[in-house]
Amino acid sequence: MIVDKAGTPITATDNVQPDTRHGVILYVEDVSVSFDGFKALNDLNLYINDGELRCLIGANGAGKTTLMDVITGKIRPDTGKVNFGQQVDLLQLDESEIARVGIGRKFQKPTVFEALSVYKNIELSLAGDKGIWTSLFGKLTGEQRDRIDEILRTIGLTNEAFYMAERLSHGQKQWLEIGMLLAAEPRVLLVDEPVAGMTGQETERTAELLTSLAGEHSVVVVEHDMAFVRSIARTVTVLHQGSVLAEGSMSEVQSNPEVIKVYLGEDSGEDSGDDNSEGYPSESGEEYIEASSSKEG
Ligand SMILES: Nc1ncnc2c1ncn2[C@@H]1O[C@H](COP(=O)(O)OP(=O)(O)OP(=O)(O)O)[C@@H](O)[C@H]1O
Ligand SMILES: [Mg+2]
Numbered sequence: 001m002i003v004d005k006a007g008t009p010i011t012a013t014d015n016v017q018p019d020t021r022h023g024v025i026l027y028v029e030d031v032s033v034s035f036d037g038f039k040a041l042n043d044l045n046l047y048i049n050d051g052e053l054r055c056l057i058g059a060n061g062a063g064k065t066t067l068m069d070v071i072t073g074k075i076r077p078d079t080g081k082v083n084f085g086q087q088v089d090l091l092q093l094d095e096s097e098i099a100r101v102g103i104g105r106k107f108q109k110p111t112v113f114e115a116l117s118v119y120k121n122i123e124l125s126l127a128g129d130k131g132i133w134t135s136l137f138g139k140l141t142g143e144q145r146d147r148i149d150e151i152l153r154t155i156g157l158t159n160e161a162f163y164m165a166e167r168l169s170h171g172q173k174q175w176l177e178i179g180m181l182l183a184a185e186p187r188v189l190l191v192d193e194p195v196a197g198m199t200g201q202e203t204e205r206t207a208e209l210l211t212s213l214a215g216e217h218s219v220v221v222v223e224h225d226m227a228f229v230r231s232i233a234r235t236v237t238v239l240h241q242g243s244v245l246a247e248g249s250m251s252e253v254q255s256n257p258e259v260i261k262v263y264l265g266e267d268s269g270e271d272s273g274d275d276n277s278e279g280y281p282s283e284s285g286e287e288y289i290e291a292s293s294s295k296e297g
Contacts, residue, residue, distance in 0.1 A: 018085025
């Protein structure tokens with residue numbers, strides 16, 4: 001049986017409301033993960049505030065994806081604590097339970113159903129098992145239709161609602177996948193490298209979309225594209241060798257000597273942002289430092 005910290009049983013289908021009285025929705029404390037003795041996460045501490053949009057940056061191998069794997073239950077940490085709100089211990093839940101309590105994750109590669117319409121893709125993702133059941137055998141309620149329309153508006157695909165998903169551009173597929181996540185009504189959205197491979201225009205729209213989701217949701221974005229991070233970030237957390245190296249506003253972390261050293265050091269220029277093939281300014285460590293010397297704001 002799964003119980004929360006107060007000993008109250010939690011069943012996976014319960015609509016678990018995280019206790020965010022202290023303003024924090026995600027607590028990651030002293031978390032370490034090792035792979036064959038190599039510490040991918042090393043005593044990592046991270047607190048995500050309810051409704052905030054947080055950017056996570058760091059060189060390749062810094063531990064960003066591993067952190068998302070820990071939060072979503074894909075990887076169990078060796079040590080540490082991961083809580084959803086004050087009381088729900090995520091380390092006691094499995095991956096699907098974590099998704100159901102309200103933590104949605106978007107992987108880099110979109111996993112939409114290509115041969116179904118945009119609308120149907122969202123319909124299948126509606127919260128609860130009833131979503132699929134209704135989709136296959138029944139009619140949508142008015143409320144469900146309103147919800148789908150609202151999601152279509154949010155992700156900017158109202159006009160494409162009855163296109164087969166295979167007709168969508170790469171960027172549109174990414175938005176559809178965000179829409180499918182939204183259908184499950186998550187409180188927290190974890191988004192790993194959302195703009196890789198997007199055109200400049202798609203990147204801008206993604207910035208608007210993620211910004212608009214914050215508030216009602218807490219959004220954690222991992223991204224190498226520094227122009228993008230700069231355009232959306234309120235608070236940036238810099239990971240380095242599995243720990244938090246710095247945290248603050250973009251201009252604060254950019255002028256942090258430790259951060260500059262790390263980006264100028266062995267890791268610079270190894271940005272995986274270069275799988276961005278559409279010519280959006282993918283920024284290397286060098287540009288990062290350049291920006292830091294002409295500190296904004
Ligand atoms: N399953 C695994 N087995 C062994 N080592 C792993 C595994 N997953 C990750 N690692 C290692 O852990 C470290 C952190 O990897 P992680 O994928 O979290 O980095 P990242 O910050 O997401 O990097 P990138 O920016 O390249 O996506 C890397 O050195 C990686 O090689
Ligand atoms: Mg990664």
